[in-house]
Amino acid sequence: MKKNKSTQVHTIFQKIAPSYDKMNTIISLGTHQSWRKQATALAKLRPNSNILDVCCGTGDWTVALAQQINHKGHVTGLDFSDSMLAVAKEKIAKYQLDEKASLLQGDAMQLPFDDNKFDIVTIGFGLRNVANALVTLQEMFRVLKPGGQLICLETSQPTAPVIRQGWELYFGHIVPLLGKTLVNEKKEYTYLTDSTHNFVNYKQLASMFWQVGLKHVYYHRIMFGAAAIHTGIKP
Template sequence: MTRSPKNTDVQALFNKIAPEYDKMNNIISFGTHKLWRQKVMARMTFPNGADIIDVATGTADWALALAEKSDETAHVTGLDFSEEMLAIGQDKVDISDYSEKITLVQGDAMALPFDDAAFDIVTIGFGLRNLPDPVTGLKEMYRVLKPGGQLVILETSQPDNPIVKPLWQLYFGKIMPVFGKVFAKGKYTEYKYLDETTEHFMDYMTLGQVLLKTGFKKVTISRFNLGAAAVHYATK
């Protein structure tokens, strides 16, 4: 059983919210999560025949976007520990134009079931904060990345603007859990937990420092929506 530091069984949580996950992502982010991914990928380099892994792939949205962006000889692996999320993702992959390019795998982000230096690109979107030990997860991503390969982390963050921050806290702390209750069949507790992981996750500068300590190089950071999300780019 994979538990968070708050002793929450996160695998069971994501299995429970899987049926409404895509709908809730659109509602909570007002659809901007798709735009964020497009902006992130516009700055990425995709070598020919790239081996790519999307860690904590969920319902495979980013895996599908990576398959679309990369060339026809590339291959995308999507890994997640929630079988219910992967089942929904597999349905989406099967009806896409990229079913031959994408393999979905159930596994633990903190013990990736792959050889050292297996991938040219490692991505993780809105998943790092849900790992019981994000640093262990980053070490695993470093291990499976090829020398010179790219790591890209897209994650919720905390605005530091004194005007914006209280509004952000109100939205994530009070409004978002109510959305879970109204639009996700009463799942107030689950979305309250997701708010707490956002609120207590390391800030974007601390994450950048952790990446450097882990061994990554050329760490650059961009922020979206007045600091509500941040993307970290790094190389091995």
């Protein structure tokens, strides 16, 4: 099943890469960039930080992080979809960040890096799409330096009953219709909304952070619980 999910997700992201940024802005009502800014504000960034952005997709967070460091720092964006990475490559070139950012195609569950390599490891809107979220967190923990920080920005589920009902209606019915109407990709956007519904809640994700060995685990819910930022430190 895990292999099937990996194949399914890879196929989906290969297909939606050209429209992903447009649809992400529409679906999140333009808020996804502000969510990344909030997550970045929680990062213990130094000018020379060595950062890994896992499941970097079209590179928005990779670019934002690279803009916060100097030429002695570096951000590596990793994703398994070459189509998504092609979009990210264009952004890195557009913002002239070639010296501070690089891209690599790879598997989040088998990171191609030595232990204790990075000061900060991030993952934005990617953990719910990997075949095994716990294994991915273990790999992110492995490549962190002692004292390094792991940051996860992910969609989540509101808990207030009225807001939850509106959220269910929007993500369960409206988003797939937007995918069909705007980019003729209803099936793909049905999967993406289902992945949000089926992923662990914010408390369970915090427990997974503790489980892999992270300390000082902290979470911050945003937009009435529609998304959450989790952070932890490797001892």
